Amino acid sequence: MAKDNVSNRASVRISVPFTNQEIELPVIQASEGPSVIDIGELYAKTGLFTYDPGFMSTASCRSTITYIDGDNGILRHRGYDITDLATSANFTDVAYLLLYGELPNKSEAEKFATEIKQHSMVHEQLHFLYRGFPRHSHPMAVMVGAVASLSAFYHDYLDVRDRTQREISAIRLIAKIPTLAAMAYKYSIGQPFVYPDNNLSYSEDFLHMMFAVPAEKYKVNPVMADALNKLFILHADHEQNASTSTVRLSGSSGANPFAVIGAGIASLWGPAHGGANEAVIKMLEEIGHASRIQIYVNKAKDKGDPFRLMGFGHRVYKNYDPRATVLKASCYELVKELGIKDDHLLDIALKLEEIALNDPYFIERKLYPNVDFYSGIIYRMLGIPTQMFTVMFAVARATGWMAQWKEMMDDPEQKIGRPRQLYVGQTKRELRDTPFGK
Known part of the structure; x- marks a missing residue:
């Protein structure tokens, strides 16, 4: 050099x-x-x-x-370690950090949280959009459509070249996506939609919109709200992954930001990306009992067997995922708070982790538990159904997507994305040599 x-x-x-x-x-x-x-x-x-x-x-x-x-298991947002943020900050403070580059002071934090709350309601006409989906639709399919549909409500007067309008768009999206997610869940189970409550924090309000019913008052459990707050922070951004790259690529054309986030949600839906936490629960259910763990560990080692241990290994991390460390501690807090004494899936997960962390096969390949391994277990303890797991990921990651989109739009070097290819197809052929040329 x-x-x-x-x-x-x-x-x-x-x-x-x-x-x-x-x-x-x-x-x-x-x-x-x-x-x-x-x-x-x-x-x-x-x-x-x-x-x-x-x-x-x-x-x-x-x-x-x-x-x-990834080699040393480090994840930082704007220089701050993810463990410190997850254990000490509110999600809206981290959202502010991602969007603006610094943690807010007290007055900035209160103002930003208030702005989020003031934009949390969605247009009543969206009720009709939801009713157009079959009740059994996967909530991620509904979310792709619902979030992208915001581009129809905020289109005619939205100029993505204007920095102020970009910031308003970011606040709107972060505020509305929990409402849209809770609506997707309520619609799937045939319950009425629950409107946001501005007296609650971001995570508290999400639990309220998910589980409250008109017939009785719902009281948010603070330990559950804290666990959800941690989950949202831990999923808020993760650099240039598939969904974030999708957001940047689609946004590079100057498209409406809500349509751009809809594209990001579609990318996140894949089982190799955001859908992995859903796959973890399905794997634990397939194992069924702690006595069967070694059978499945052996299957995972067998190159001829298609079975894979979900929630282990990461494309970036070659060490213990720092987010998994926080979630493991949060998992134990929930077990104590909720008085869980006999959860066979949790037992399987803990014993599976213990076996894998001491098995030379996994150690040599640096297959450590990742964020998906514990997030699905915690969502389950919070009462969130499996089909909603990836939606929860999208709610949190929307903040990172908007921060990345906003940064890209502010970048003077930004150009419309245009990857190249290695063409390996046919060279020039003559049409006259085919029946069409006669």
Whole structure:
């Protein structure tokens, strides 16, 4: 690696295959983590593109929001460790941090929380949208449509080039998505929708909208609300994952932000992404009893068996997922608060984790529990049904998506996304050699 004497920027010299050419490319320094080779001029200089399936070695943007060191199990938002945020902050404070770069002082926190509450109601016409779905629809299907439909309510006068309107859009989305999620649940079970209550915190109000009924007063359990607050913080943002990249790519065209978030929800729905916590519960139910754990551990080791232990391993983390550590502690708090003495799925989960953490097969492959392993168990203890797990993920991640979208729109280097491809199809053929050419 050399340094440019004029700009004092680092650079690398690369020999170009199939030619005698050498080119110099700048290296952009990161504040933490790997620096990157700027290949913006690679095609112009060489006629070559890079090939990186899954973008595992490609930085698609500059960002100041979230830093991850997967080898050492580090996750930070704007420099703050995720464990500290999850154990000390409110979700709306973390939302403010993600959107604006700093934690709010007392007056800023109160003002922001009030703004969120004032935008939590949704248009009454959305009742008719929900009624258009079959009752048995997966709630994520409903959420894709409901959130994207906000673009119809906030379209004619929304200018995404205006920073103030972008901030209002972010607040609206963060405020309304819990309401839309609770509506999806209520619709699926045939209960009336419950309106937001501005006297409650973000997590308290979500539990209220999910479980209150008109016939009696619902009292929010503070330990349950705290567990949900932690879950929302832990899921709020996670750098350039599939759904966040979807939001950035679709938003790069200047599309309405609510439609953009609808695209992000669709990406999150996949079982390899947000749907993994739902798959964990299904796996535990399939195992059925702690005495059968070793059978399934052996199946997971068998290359010829399609079975996989869900909730273990992560594409980024090669250490214990720091979010899982917080959730494990929260899990025990809920067990004590709710007086749970005999939960066979929790027993299976705890024993499965113990076996996997001491098994050389999992240790060598760095397959540690991830955030999905415990989140599904906690959601279940909160009374949230399995089909709503990924919706809960979307409610939390909407904040990170809006922060990432907002950052992208503020970035002067932002361009409409246009990945390239390695074409391996047919070369030119003549139509006259087919029946259509005769």
